[in-house]
Amino acid sequence: MGSRLLNLAKLSIHVLFVVSVFLTLQSCSDKKEQTSDYQWPILAGFPKPxxxxxxxxxxxxxxxxxxxxFDKNLSANQQQACASCHHQEFAFGENIPHSFGSTKQEHRRNSPALVNIAYNKTLTWAHDGITSIEQQILLPMxxxxxxxLGITGHEEEVLARFETADYQVLFSAAFPHQPANFDLIVKSLASYVRSLISLKSPxxxxxxxxxxxxxxxxxxxxxxxxxxxxxxxHHCHGGFNFTQSTSHEKQLIDRRPFHNTGLxxxxxxxxxxxSGYPKHDTxxxxxxxxxxxxxxxRxxxxxxxxxxxxxxxxxxxxxxxEVIDFYAAGGRNITTGKLQGDGRDNLLKSQFIKGFVLTTEEKSDLITFLKTLTDPSFLSDPKHIVAE
Ligand code: HEC
Ligand code: HEC
Known part of the structure; x- marks a missing residue:
C-alpha cells in the first residue's frame, strides 16, 4: 500500500485530496490484528480516549x-522534524506566532500545543472534517x-531513510513482518501523539x-x-480537558463546536x-x-x-x-494598519463573548488559576522525548 499511496500522493494538488485517498487506501490495506498492551496514564474513573x-x-x-x-529525516531536505514546530518545553507548541516549514515557507497559523490530543473531537484550529490524528498528520507530511515536511515528490527517497538497522528493530517490534511504509509511519506517529497525556497539574x-x-x-x-x-x-473551555471539543469512550454526542471570538x-x-476575519484565514x-x-x-x-x-x-x-483583556473588552479593536477593524462589533461573534469588568486582583486570581493547569511532569518527562 505504501507505493500506491506514494504514486497517488505525487498526483495530489490539494492536501485534502491526499487525505481522502489515504482513507480509501487505508480500508484496503491488509491489517494484522493487534492487541493493545497500552496503559493510559490516567486516574481510575477517567474516561479513556x-x-x-x-x-x-x-x-x-x-x-x-x-x-x-524527532527525526529530521522525515522532511525531504532533512532540515525539519515534527519536533521542530512542537517543543516539549512549550507543551509541544511553539513560542513564535507562526511556524516556518522545512523550506522556510511561513505557515499562516500558530503551532498548537499537543496536549491530550487523544481526546480532541476534531483536529487543527478550524476543520470539522478532520477527526483522526492519522488524517491530520498527512498535512504536515x-x-x-x-x-x-515537504515529502510530496520525494516519497521514495524519504522512505529509504527508514530502512536502517535501528529502524528495522523498532518497526519489527511495532509492526511484525511489515516493511516500513508511510501507512506505518503515520500510525506510529499518531500513537505517539496520543500518548502525550497531561492530567497531573495542581x-x-x-x-x-x-x-x-x-x-x-x-x-x-x-x-x-x-x-x-x-x-x-467554561462554556467553551469546560470539562476535564478545558475544551468543550472533547471526545472519549463515554461521550456519545457528536459535538464539534467552533466559535467566532471577535478577534x-x-x-x-x-x-x-x-467585513470579517482577514481573507488569508477565515x-x-x-x-x-x-x-x-x-x-x-475551535x-x-x-x-x-x-x-x-x-x-x-x-x-x-x-x-x-492580554488574552483576559481581550475577553474583558468583548473582542479586539484594531485601530491601525491592514487589519484595522473593531472585532467587538463582528456580527458573527459568539453571544458568550460579551465583555466584563474585573478588578486588578480578580484578573490576577484568574491568571493564577490558569497557571494551576500547568503540569510540570508533562513538560519535563523524559519518556516523551528522544535523548540527544
Ligand atoms: C512547520 C511546522 C510544523 C511541523 C513541521 C509540524 N507541525 Fe503539527 N502543526 C503545526 C501547525 C501550524 C498546526 C495547526 C494547523 C492548522 O490549524 O491548520 C499543527 C497542528 C498539528 C496537530 C493538531 C493539533 C490539534 O490540536 O488539533 C497535530 C496532532 C500535529 N500538528 C502533529 C504533528 C506531527 C505528528 C508532525 C510531524 C509529522 C507535525 N505536526 C509537524 C505546525 C507544524
Ligand atoms: C464562545 C466561546 C469561548 C469563550 C466564552 C471563551 N473562549 Fe477562550 N477561546 C475560544 C476560541 C474559539 C479560541 C481560539 C480562537 C482563535 O484562535 O481565533 C479561544 C482561545 C483562548 C485562549 C488561547 C488558547 C491558545 O492555545 O492559544 C485562551 C488562553 C483562552 N481562550 C482563555 C479563555 C478565558 C480565560 C475565557 C473566559 C474569560 C475564555 N477563553 C472564554 C472560545 C472561547
Whole structure:
C-alpha cells in the first residue's frame, strides 16, 4: 500500500485530496490484528480516549513514533522534524506566532500545543472534517501549501531513510513482518501523539485527588471566576480537558463546536460593506463554505496554557494578561494598519463573548488559576522525548 499511496500522493494538488485517498487506501490495506498492551496514564474513573480500531495503542508503536517525531529525516531536505514546530518545553507548541516549514515557507497559523490530543473531537484550529490524528498528520507530511515536511515528490527517497538497522528493530517490534511504509509511519506517529497525556497539574490534585491545599486561595477565587456566568470561560473551555471539543469512550454526542471570538472585523469589500476575519484565514468557513462560519475556530484546551504563548490561531495575542483583556473588552479593536477593524462589533461573534469588568486582583486570581493547569511532569518527562 505504501507505493500506491506514494504514486497517488505525487498526483495530489490539494492536501485534502491526499487525505481522502489515504482513507480509501487505508480500508484496503491488509491489517494484522493487534492487541493493545497500552496503559493510559490516567486516574481510575477517567474516561479513556477513543482510538481507531485499525490502529490500537501499543507501547512499541509509541516508541517508534517518538523516534520518528524527532527525526529530521522525515522532511525531504532533512532540515525539519515534527519536533521542530512542537517543543516539549512549550507543551509541544511553539513560542513564535507562526511556524516556518522545512523550506522556510511561513505557515499562516500558530503551532498548537499537543496536549491530550487523544481526546480532541476534531483536529487543527478550524476543520470539522478532520477527526483522526492519522488524517491530520498527512498535512504536515505531504502538504504543499504551505510546505512543512515537504515529502510530496520525494516519497521514495524519504522512505529509504527508514530502512536502517535501528529502524528495522523498532518497526519489527511495532509492526511484525511489515516493511516500513508511510501507512506505518503515520500510525506510529499518531500513537505517539496520543500518548502525550497531561492530567497531573495542581488543579488535578485539587479536583480529582481531593487535596484542598493543592491550589492557593487566589487560584480558587480565579477558578470561581472562570466557571462564573459573568466570564463564561467554561462554556467553551469546560470539562476535564478545558475544551468543550472533547471526545472519549463515554461521550456519545457528536459535538464539534467552533466559535467566532471577535478577534477581527476587517473590511474586505468596500462596495458591499462586507467585513470579517482577514481573507488569508477565515476559519471554519473555508471548509464549510458557509458565510456564517466566518471567523469560527475551535476552542483549544487550556491545560499547560501558561507555557504555550503566543496565543490564538495566529499567535496574535502575546500573553495571558492580554488574552483576559481581550475577553474583558468583548473582542479586539484594531485601530491601525491592514487589519484595522473593531472585532467587538463582528456580527458573527459568539453571544458568550460579551465583555466584563474585573478588578486588578480578580484578573490576577484568574491568571493564577490558569497557571494551576500547568503540569510540570508533562513538560519535563523524559519518556516523551528522544535523548540527544
Ligand atoms: C512547520 C511546522 C510544523 C511541523 C513541521 C509540524 N507541525 Fe503539527 N502543526 C503545526 C501547525 C501550524 C498546526 C495547526 C494547523 C492548522 O490549524 O491548520 C499543527 C497542528 C498539528 C496537530 C493538531 C493539533 C490539534 O490540536 O488539533 C497535530 C496532532 C500535529 N500538528 C502533529 C504533528 C506531527 C505528528 C508532525 C510531524 C509529522 C507535525 N505536526 C509537524 C505546525 C507544524
Ligand atoms: C464562545 C466561546 C469561548 C469563550 C466564552 C471563551 N473562549 Fe477562550 N477561546 C475560544 C476560541 C474559539 C479560541 C481560539 C480562537 C482563535 O484562535 O481565533 C479561544 C482561545 C483562548 C485562549 C488561547 C488558547 C491558545 O492555545 O492559544 C485562551 C488562553 C483562552 N481562550 C482563555 C479563555 C478565558 C480565560 C475565557 C473566559 C474569560 C475564555 N477563553 C472564554 C472560545 C472561547
Amino acid at each position: 477513543q482510538v481507531p480500531k485499525d490502529n490500537p495503542m501499543t507501547q512499541a508503536k509509541v516508541n517508534l513514533g517518538k523516534v520518528i517525531f 505531504f502538504g504543499e501549501s504551505p510546505i512543512e 488543579f488535578d490534585t485539587y479536583a480529582y485527588m481531593a487535596d484542598d491545599d493543592a491550589i492557593s486561595a487566589s487560584a480558587l477565587r480565579g477558578m470561581n471566576l472562570f466557571f462564573s456566568e459573568k466570564l463564561e470561560c 477581527y472585523n476587517v473590511s474586505r469589500d468596500t462596495q458591499s460593506n462586507l 476559519g471554519l468557513s473555508e471548509i464549510s463554505t458557509l458565510a456564517r462560519d466566518d471567523g469560527r475556530f 476552542a483549544p484546551t487550556l491545560r499547560n496554557i501558561e507555557v504555550s504563548a503566543p496565543y490564538m490561531h495566529d499567535g496574535s495575542i502575546a500573553s495571558l494578561s
